[in-house]
Amino acid sequence: MTTTTPPALKSSGPHPGLSAQRSLLSTVNGQNLSLIGALTVVLVLFGVLNDNYLSMSNMQVIAEAATITGLLAVVQTVVIICGGLDISVGSQAGVASVISAMAFTSAGSNALAGMAAAVGVGLLVGILNGLIIVYGRVNPTIATLAGLAAYKGLAQLISDGRAQGYVLNDDVFVFLSRGKIAGLPVMVWILIVTAIAVHLLLKYTDIGRNIYAIGGNDTAARLAGININKYLVAVYALTGVVAAVAGILLTARTGSGQPTSGSEGLELKAITAAALGGCALKGGKGGIGGTLLAVALLGCLENGLTVQGINSFWQNVAQGALLVIAVVIQQRRTGERPVGLPT
Numbered sequence: 250m251t252t253t254t255p256p257a258l259k260s261s262g263p264h265p266g267l268s269a270q271r272s273l274l275s276t277v278n279g280q281n282l283s284l285i286g287a288l289t290v291v292l293v294l295f296g297v298l299n300d301n302y303l304s305m306s307n308m309q310v311i312a313e314a315a316t317i318t319g320l321l322a323v324v325q326t327v328v329i330i331c332g333g334l335d336i337s338v339g340s341q342a343g344v345a346s347v348i349s350a351m352a353f354t355s356a357g358s359n360a361l362a363g364m365a366a367a368v369g370v371g372l373l374v375g376i377l378n379g380l381i382i383v384y385g386r387v388n389p390t391i392a393t394l395a396g397l398a399a400y401k402g403l404a405q406l407i408s409d410g411r412a413q414g415y416v417l418n419d420d421v422f423v424f425l426s427r428g429k430i431a432g433l434p435v436m437v438w439i440l441i442v443t444a445i446a447v448h449l450l451l452k453y454t455d456i457g458r459n460i461y462a463i464g465g466n467d468t469a470a471r472l473a474g475i476n477i478n479k480y481l482v483a484v485y486a487l488t489g490v491v492a493a494v495a496g497i498l499l500t501a502r503t504g505s506g507q508p509t510s511g512s513e514g515l516e517l518k519a520i521t522a523a524a525l526g527g528c529a530l531k532g533g534k535g536g537i538g539g540t541l542l543a544v545a546l547l548g549c550l551e552n553g554l555t556v557q558g559i560n561s562f563w564q565n566v567a568q569g570a571l572l573v574i575a576v577v578i579q580q581r582r583t584g585e586r587p588v589g590l591p592t
Contacts, residue, residue, distance in 0.1 A: 295553035315548030332532030337396030339515035345496025350414030350506025375489020379482030464532025
């Protein structure tokens with residue numbers, strides 16, 4: 250005699266709506282809750298100290314200022330998850346900014362030509378970083394540290410150390426810097442679209458899962474048949490393209506190509522945001538949501554210090570302190586032995 254399971258008792262897998270809720274809740278982890286708490290404290294503190302801090306106009310200023318850092322932090326997150334590091338992203342943005350303005354001028358004030366040239370240079374620079382790391386067998390930190398100096402020098406050489414071009418009379422660049430869509434600045438929309446695209450890539454594609462696998466255990470990933478070299482070059486190429494977009498936005502904001510002004514120090518902000526957002530610096534862990542929260546925290550803190558008239562040098566101190574705190578928290582969570590102390 251055979252028995253059948255009543256239809257009501259059959260398992261049909263999780264309900265789609267329930268799966269979506271669980272996916273959403275999984276992004277709100279302890280790290281992100283801590284960032285939300287810290288962001289709330291910063292907003293309340295500076296809101297009490299200055300009546301204009303929480304105004305819509307100042308929030309827009311914060312959002313626009315954080316956009317370029319946000320773009321670099323998003324791709325820095327991908328690099329770190331893959332087990333690498335890119336210290337040259339700020340210099341890459343500087344090169345792209347200069348190229349976009351110079352190509353714009355050379356092409357008879359053609360904005361699309363300037364942007365295409367900047368993205369092309371960004372792609373080449375990113376691929377070069379990846380090839381040096383993969384086939385030159387150079388540690389990513391050393392390779393991109395060299396890139397930090399080299400690309401900064403390149404930007405200064407081709408621009409003669411001065412701002413190049415003038416783009417504020419061009420409708421496309423003006424739209425990028427001052428335009429709005431549905432009440433939000435265009436620059437913010439660019440960050441949102443980029444962040445969503447990268448999040449979907451990491452979380453819902455085989456490419457993203459392989460990137461996590463490479464950062465988590467590259468030996469196991471290699472044995473599983475993942476072409477690690479191809480992925481590393483591709484990740485650094487993506488970083489170069491997004492850094493070029495950040496450079497174009499820098500040109501649009503400032504009105505000219507900037508070899509160093511505006512791009513110097515962006516690499517520290519990007520790494521700090523990724524680390525604060527929960528990226529394990531050894532790779533294999535991290536997410537875009539936490540990185541964006543960290544970018545918002547850094548942006549609100551920097552703006553608050555500026556509004557209060559605090560010396561800008563303290564902003565660098567705060568960034569350095571936050572990076573150290575983020576790494577210390579990671580070390581404590583993993584239970585790794587402190588350097589120089591007995592086990």
